Amino acid sequence: MRNEVILSGFGGQGLILAGILLAEAAVVQEGINATQDQVYGIAARGGECCSEVIVSDDEEINYAKVNVPDIVLSMSQAAFNKYAPRVKDGGVVIVDTVFVEDLSALEGRDCTILRIPITAISKEKTGRTMLANVTALGAICEYTKLVKNDNMVAEILTRVPKGTEEINRQAYWGGVEAIRALAGKEA
């Protein structure tokens, strides 16, 4: 099964790193195939940013550009407007409601929209908005099961500065809990 993911937002949110971590966890921790690439433009903090990940547990990945993503993470309104409409029919769009208010770009589309205050959860759990990318990974992995939560956390901990392990765990599980809470509401 091949899954294509777009993580989009603005520069500085750590989405390139989040994409690398997601794919790296799939390769190193789960032993399956994954690639990561990014739309590499003349961008800076605050500018538009997009990280592309492909995860495949049964086949090699050759062409590695994401055209029709199964999963889109939108962490800014501009990124939502640009990338969310590309989602596959029946796919899922995870939006950070702190930055994305207007969902009209997806009006009439057959897809699941998960509205989560990702950046607010990061702030609440860790006192910082900086770990919103880790919270987003928690939400993505809990919902999609692309990478098991324990494996994702293990991979994140290989990359974070010493002394920040606990807040990274908190940020991650905050994202997981948000998805579980949504599932609870639906049920």
Add this chain to the structure above:
Amino acid sequence: MSNTTVRFMQGNEALVEGALVAGARFFAGYPITPASEITEGMSARLPLVGGVFLQMEDEIASMGAAIGASMAGAKCLTATSGPGFSLKQEGIGIASMMEIPVVIVDVMRGGPASGMSTLPSQMDVMQARWGCHGDHPIIVLSPATVTECYELAIKAFNLAELIRQPVIILSDAIVGHLRERIELPDPSTVKIINRKMTDKPPEEYAPFEAGEDDVPFFAERGTAYRYHMCSNVHTEKGFPADTNNAVAAKLITRLHRKLDNYADEITCYKFFGAEDYDVLITAYGCVTRAARDAAKALNAEGRKVGVLQLQSLWPFPKAVVAEYAAKARKVLMPEINLGQLIDQVRLATDRPVEGLNRCDGAEIRPEQIIEKVREM
């Protein structure tokens, strides 16, 4: 059984790993997108292995520094993209003429000029062959995956040392920046070739007297061996003889014969797809990835398509292409340029060869190749 390590790595990072395993201990360069991660990686890693990293004032100086350090005995790397590659050409010619092992990476971006700095292309293929003046030999290798960045970096250093020859790695913005799975072998299991040293005493040594394979021997610097090097046509002693027809003919033909002698070691390629192919796609670099997906999809629907990936581009593997093309009804050559290597394919075969090209800074997608093959 040897141990391997699974890593998740970028093409440019893997190239750095390969260069270090091959023994690179000197890097001189000037950062440029999309090659900067090679410069960055070497700056972080070389000091840890006792190597030297120099950021020079420009690409001309970088090339000169790499040549100088190689003459002094180090295995040297420099890396750039199109605009910098243009500036390095003079130095590449010097390295070719003075038989100095050096590896030059060009991570291709869109051109001409400063072009499209962050977007991929394959527009430097002919420049890699003929960018510097004169009848010079050159070796050019082109990776399509992160693993090949690692493997071809090692191969480039081995060939450079074996043949005393500049070797170019022609990567591209896609392969350079893509991250994917790589299985790194235990470095102790990797075959490394070092330059041949003379066994003659200093008084009998001539720096450009070649062995049976047409490759001259090095002598250790800073010892009793006298060494003169000159980028003019030169004698075996290394002194100018640029009005001597016989010396010129002997030197320049030997420079090319060296590569002929090692053609088997240089030539590398891969085949994917249906063995009984009707259409053969010849590809190199990032386009190989789209070609493989296209062939897979076409073969699944009953078409018979094969992909010949050229990893060594120069000297052009004419015999290989001829052999593979002979089994096809038609050949397709997709390239992210307006058609550069396609002429070499046409020279190698009498089969009809069609191109699929783009020059807008975007990749060739599998769907484009599928559509084209269906028309063929």
